[in-house]
Amino acid sequence: MGFPDQSTNPAGTRKARLSRELVLSTALALVDKEGLEALSMRRLGQELQRDPMSLYRYAVNRAALLDGISEMVFDELAIFPDDPDWQAQLRRIAHDLRLLALRHPNVVPLLVTRPLSTPLGLRPLGTLRPLEQILALLIEAGFTPATALHVYRAYYGFLYGHILNELQEYIVDPEESEAILRLGLHRLPAKDFPHLRALGPVLAEYDGAAELDQGLSILLTGLTNHLTTHP
Known part of the structure; x- marks a missing residue:
């Protein structure tokens, strides 16, 4: 049973006027809370207390x-494509993207895998904006434009890999001081997973921001050397 598309709810208070921004922000909040499924x-x-048919004006389907x-x-x-300090800009973008992923972990699979089924020119313009702006920054x-594209691919490949890896760093028992128990590694057969169990203390001390920074330093050093030797 749908909800009537009216201006007030049963309590008598006025409901917010439907808009694309309201529909999408509510959809994002729902995904954050309950997942893409x-x-x-x-x-x-139901979340908006509106007839679902009224939403098709703002989004023609689930896709x-x-x-x-x-x-x-x-x-x-x-x-900021005009920033002359391109290394600092790439480092800041990376940390900002990481924080975005941590705020919206349920959306990360959508950002990483959904483009695989859509040709570049048919993707939403808003999702192509970072590509265009980072290309402008690098050029x-x-x-060169072709090298800038290769750099972008390496950069985002590293970022998405880091983000997916960090989101897998689940802590079973945050209050447990023993690393093996904290991570739940005690459940693994010792003879089959000796290295994972031995790395318990290192895994337990995982610092996503520091790990990202270390990887960026390696990447940016290589890119700077490339720019110096291939003018």
């Missing part, structure tokens, strides 16, 4: 909702 027009209509969520998340990522820094 929970998102449907019917479920979103359009997913595209809109991707654009909304990427809109939170600030990029302005002195990289």
Whole structure:
């Protein structure tokens, strides 16, 4: 049973006027709370207390909702293509993207895998903005356009790999001081997983921001050397 599309709810208070921003922000909040599987027009209509049919004006189907969520998340990522300090800019973007992923972990699979099924030119414009702006940043820094594209691929490949890895660093018992127990590694057969169990203390001390910074330093050093030796 759908909800009537009216201006007030049963309590008599006025409901917010429907808009694309309200629909997408509610969809994003629903995914953050319950995961991508929970998102449907019917479920979103329940969250908004509206007839699901009224939502098709703002998103023609679930796929359009997913595209809109991707654009909304990427809109939170600030990029300044004219910044002359391209290394600092790439480092800041990386840390900002990591924080975005930690705020919206349920959206990360959408950002990483959904583009695989969509040709580049057919993707939502908002999801292509970071690509265009980072290309501009790198070309302005002195990289050729083709090299800038290779750099972008290596950069985002590293970032998404790091983010997916960090999101897998689950802590079973945060209050436990013993690393093996804290990570749940005691459940692994000792004879089959000796290295993982031995690395318990290192795994337990995982620092996502520091790990990202170390990887960025390696990547940026290589890119700087390339720019110096291939003017």
